[in-house]
Amino acid sequence: MSSDPWGRVDETGTVYVRKADGTEREVGSWKAGSPDEALAYFERKYDGLVVEIGLLERRVKTTDLSAKDAMTAIDHLRTQVDEAHAVGDLDALSTRLDKLVETVDARREERKVQKAKQSDEARHSKEALVVEAEELAQSEQWRAAGERLRALVDTWKGLPRLDRKSDDELWHRFSHARSAFSKRRKAHFASLDAQREEARKTKEKLVGEAEALSGSADWGPTAARYRDLMTEWKAAGRAQREHEDDLWNRFRGAQDVFFAARSSVFAERDAEQTENLKLKEELAEEAEKLVPVKDLKSARAAFRALNERWEAIGHVPRDARPKVEARMHAVERALQDTEEAEWRRTNPEARARAEGLTGQLQAAVDKLVEQIDKARTAGNNAKADKLQRELDGRQALLDQALKGLHEFGG
Incomplete structure (x- = not known):
């Protein structure tokens, strides 16, 4: 025992x-x-x-x-x-x-x-997001407000869920605010599109009248009417990009036909036209000082005033006209390009597409760089060289996309 x-x-x-x-x-x-x-x-x-x-x-x-x-x-x-x-x-x-x-x-x-504390903090955070979203829903800063709303969605996704009833109620308010903003933004840009379509129709009519007048020999009244047509053209606003240049070329071409005929008849007024050339060269020089454009609105007003003085001067010798008019056209194009760039810069849909493409290309480039490093480390130079050629192509596309994105001011 x-x-x-x-x-x-x-x-x-x-x-x-x-x-x-x-x-x-x-x-x-x-x-x-x-x-x-x-x-x-x-x-x-x-x-x-x-x-x-x-x-x-x-x-x-x-x-x-x-x-x-x-x-x-x-x-x-x-x-x-x-x-x-x-x-x-x-x-x-x-x-x-x-x-x-x-x-x-x-x-x-x-x-x-701890869970109760976290839930309370999440509730306060989501309520704050809802309040901010509802304020942004009334904003007209389309690009900035749109970007902020997207950031708020990301923040929301990172917060814990509340009880189902509370979470659903807050999400309904949050989602409604985003929808209201999207609806207002869509209506705004639809209105811009409608304005450009109306401008296109107006300019089509102006082009038709300008072309009908191009064969007139009633020099004084026809020239005056062309000046009125130019005023109406400027007041019409810009049409869609794909139509604007063509309409302008037809409109300006019709005027050129008329004024070319008038110039041939008034060839004896060469002396007067030589003086006109001097005056227009001075106006062109004054117009060129508007470039680069710093204040689009004031530059537009100044150019309109110069253009009115330009039209009032009359014709210059035919051989000198292309050069001096080209100087004014260059200034006008600079103003148009500035206006177009401003429109593109404030276009949130186009920017979103450019940002999305840039992000995809950057991710592809980063992945290829990592694969090349791994291939080099493993001693597989053939695979690395093949990947390098693919990387060169993707990098070129990325550089082009970044250049496009830079046009949006980003």
């Missing part, structure tokens, strides 16, 4: 474990060796339980193990301890499990408080 503080083996080989209150429980029998060997065997089983409880304690304290999973593991170990065929201080193990339950309960409460 042998014993230790927590167990004993009787003369029949039956092994018992003692509890703190002095009671004993049979845990097994041992027939193959000495009582000390029997106790050592069942003590090792006890040590195994100690290790398992220690591991669970560490998991609870150092990982994000859920309270539910932790309690399941504790209940499992408690059953093992209660029914253990082992020799050792089983009551101490039960006490450790009790303390571990307290730890899990405390952590559950901490997480509950």
Whole structure:
């Protein structure tokens, strides 16, 4: 017969474990060796339980193990301890499990408080996003407001969800604000398109009349009418880009036909036309000072005033006309290009497309660079050279896309 503080083996080989209150429980029998060997065997089983409880304690304290999973593991170990065929201080193990339950309960409460805090913070954040979105919905800064609304969506996606009812209500307001802005922006640009279409129709009529007058020999009244037509042309506004240049060429061509015929008839007025040339050269020089354009509105007004003086001067010698008129046309084109660039720069859809293309190309270039580095490192120069040729092509496209994006002021 042998014993230790927590167990004993009787003369029949039956092994018992003692509890703190002095009671004993049979845990097994041992027939193959000495009582000390029997106790050592069942003590090792006890040590195994100690290790398992220690591991669970560490998991609870150092990982994000859920309270539910932790309690399941504790209940499992408690059953093992209660029914253990082992020799050792089983009551101490039960006490450790009790303390571990307290730890899990405390952590559950901490997480509950933390979750409530996070939910409250998320609610305030989403409410702030909704308020800002509703303010932006009334903005007419189409590009800036559109970009900000897209940024707000990204921020929203990064926030935790609230309870379903609250989250749905806030998202409905947020989504409604974005839709309202998109609807207003669409209507705005539809209005611009309608204005350009109206300008095209007006200029078509002006071109028709200009072409009909091009064969007139009633020099004075016809020239005056051409000046009126020019005033109406400028007042009509710009048509769509694809129509504007063609209409202008036809309109100006009709005038050129008429004034060329008048010039041939008034060839004897060469002296007067020479003086006209001098005056127009002075006006051209004055107009050229408007470039580069710094203030489009004032430059337009100044150019209109110069053009009115230009038209009032009359014709110049035919051989000198292309050169001096080209100078004025160059200034006018610079003004038109500036106006067109401003329109493109404030066009959010075109900018969004340019940004999207640039982002895709940049991602492709970055990926190719990484693949080339890996191929070089692996000693696969043939693959690296092939990838380099592909990279050169993508880089050229990216450079072109960046150049286009730069036109938007970005």
